[in-house]
Every structure is written in C-alpha cells, then in structure tokens.
Amino acid sequence: MHQTNDAIKIIDKMTRTNPELEAMVAEASINVEVAQLIYEARTLAGLTQKQLAELVGTKQPVIARLEDADYEGHSLSMLQKIARALNQRVVIHLTPMEHEQSA
Secondary structure (H helix, E strand, O other): OOOOHHHHHHHHHHHHHHHHHHHHHHHHHHHHHHHHHHHHHHHHHHHHHHHHHHHOOOHHHHHHHHOOOOOOOHHHHHHHHHHHHHOOOOOOOHHHHHHHOOO
C-alpha cells in the first residue's frame, strides 16, 4: 500500500471507518468555512469587526466569535444580518454525502 503525507488524505482515510469522527470533522469543516466567509466578506468590504458589528446591531466580540474557526454557534439569522449589512445574500446548498475516491 502506498503511504502518503497528505493530511487531507490521511484524515479522509481515518474518518471513513469511523462515522462519529467523520461527523465531527464535517461539522468542524463547516464552522471553519463559515468563519472564513464572514472574515473575507468583511475585509473585502473594508470594514473592521467593530464597524460590521454596528451595521448588524451587535458588539465587536460577537463578530470576533463568528470569525473564530472553533466557534460552533453560527445561526442562520445572524448570517443573514451580516450578509444584508455587506450587501450580499446567504446561499445554502445540500449535496449528497459521498467520499472522494483516493487515486
């Protein structure tokens, strides 16, 4: 068997045999993606966390938490508020859960 040092392939192999671990990794990936989207949209708009917070009607620490990859409390309503403040919209897609086949 060919060994790899590709972290993504290693994690995929580990999680494929452990549904609980696979679910944890999937949830963490979503949290990272949402945090990154908020951060990128805010910085692209040229706003500080405090400025975005004021537009959304919240406090700067809330925006900081939302941009933290470890934060698990993202809500659709808050994402919609942020999107509106940045003149954007939230788009959600559901896709089949399939494992990528390693080459």
